[in-house]
């Protein structure tokens with residue numbers, strides 16, 4: 001998944017893909033925390049996430065907490081309908097900043 | 111499936127769709143035989159067939175036999191790769207006339 | 221979670237799946253559940269919710285009933301009646317008091333504790349108890365085919 | 370079809386599915402097999418062929434073992450080892466002589482008789498026999514993960 005991270009205007013854009021379940025959440029968690037450790041703002045692209053469950057959500061919550069502790073931002077971009085449903089269920093759609101696309105997210109950062 | 115039949119240049123074009131298995135083959139068979147009974151040439155569009163098994167193939171073979179008995183044509187059009195694989199397996203790809211698309215089939219009719 | 225004597229509902233058996241409690245099996249299990257929910261006439265949103273609920277239930281078995289030992293079996297029964305789809309997840313781990321299976325209070329920034337909460341919010345009924353045979357814990361869930369009813 | 374004592378191969382159990390011998394269940398069964406074949410690393414062409422072989426095997430059970438009675442159970446075991454996927458279709462109908470399960474001669478314009486022929490041509494091994502427990506007929510099929518081997 002390392003090719004899933006690219007730098008745009010000094011931010012890190014991470015793309016998660018496919019089904020983020022208990023099997024794949026550890027890999028997503030590692031990827032997200034590695035990005036947060038680089039002390040840049042992190043934009044997580046969820047457009048290609050076809051399924052996410054509580055374990056995937058937990059990885060994102062943990063990454064958000066780490067980012068807050070470091071004083072950096074972590075926000076969600078282009079959240080697929082399936083993923084948005086789960087964030088809403090968990091009432092986390094107000095906890096994470098969610099942007100419709102990358103341009104909106106980058107504008108929001110300034 | 112009755113909206114699946116339309117008339118083009120005096121031929122009947124029948125479109126089969128989805129998975130033609132033991133469950134749905136009787137419905138496909140009825141549709142095909144009804145077309146053959148109308149004593150026109152029949153073009154069977156298989157572009158939207160995602161799965162076909164021996165029971166689906168059997169319906170097409172039966173329709174072809176009926177057509178031959180009446181002296182009309184029955185040919186296959188735009189056969190999906192999944193369906194083509196099964197016709198090849200059954201060595202029926204040389205028994206049925208198979209046309210890449212409707213235009214080719216209509217040209218071939220003349 | 222509601223304490224219940226789990227009984228076999230009067231319903232038509234669609235399928236019964238048995239698989240080891242391993243995380244790498246879950247994508248296949250979800251594909252089957254997705255297919256069954258569509259068979260029962262659920263739309264994409266309803267199908268997603270059923271798949272998620274079953275995924276969370278199996279996750280709980282993997283994490284809690286078998287504590288990550290990947291060799292314990294999970295049984296998934298899928299049934300329907302005129303109104304609902306019914307899904308039953310059975311594990312063969314030690315008996316669990318149904319009162320121990322509780323969603324934690326939803327706090328904003330805490331990972332975990334979401335599974336049971338999701339299940340209860342996604343499905344119309346959820347019951348946790350011992351299986352009728354006395355072996356294993358059963359989580360039985362159902363969802364109405366037409367949510368407007 | 371080759372006469373064989375059906376033994377459990379040394380392989381890892383992926384999933385075990387049980388369902389009534391009804392034609393309307395087959396689309397769900399195929400979705401599971403498709404998912405399992407992909408899990409074992411098969412490409413789209415290999416996956417299609419495995420799904421078709423299992424579909425034909427179940428069709429034979431529905432038509433011949435249970436003669437259209439939709440209440441008999443079908444058991445589908447899916448296993449893998451390093452080389453192959455292994456699929457086992459068990460019915461609980463009357464004992465069938467393996468020699469009775471034969472593809473008919475392929476004649477061009479005759480419907481039927483294709484199922485067994487397909488199975489033998491789609492899979493690398495096919496064995497028909499009584500189940501090890503003595504109850505039921507088993508069709509065991511395997512397909513190599515890399516057909517170039």
Ligand SMILES: Nc1ncnc2c1ncn2[C@@H]1O[C@H](COP(=O)(O)OP(=O)(O)O)[C@@H](O)[C@H]1O
Nearest residue numbers: 280281284285316320321322332333334335336
């Ligand atoms: N199948 C099960 N077997 C044993 N305990 C369970 C089972 N399912 C749930 N539990 C208990 O219910 C609690 C709440 O589960 P859940 O809401 O999914 O959160 P989490 O899995 O993150 O702890 C678990 O911590 C566990 O103690």
Ligand SMILES: Nc1ncnc2c1ncn2[C@@H]1O[C@H](COP(=O)(O)OP(=O)(O)O)[C@@H](O)[C@H]1O
Nearest residue numbers: 429430433434465469470471481482483484485
């Ligand atoms: N599971 C089964 N139980 C009993 N008989 C079977 C079974 N599978 C196959 N057979 C026998 O093998 C024959 C060949 O099967 P097949 O090639 O699929 O053609 P068809 O199903 O069109 O007859 C069948 O006609 C039947 O007599």
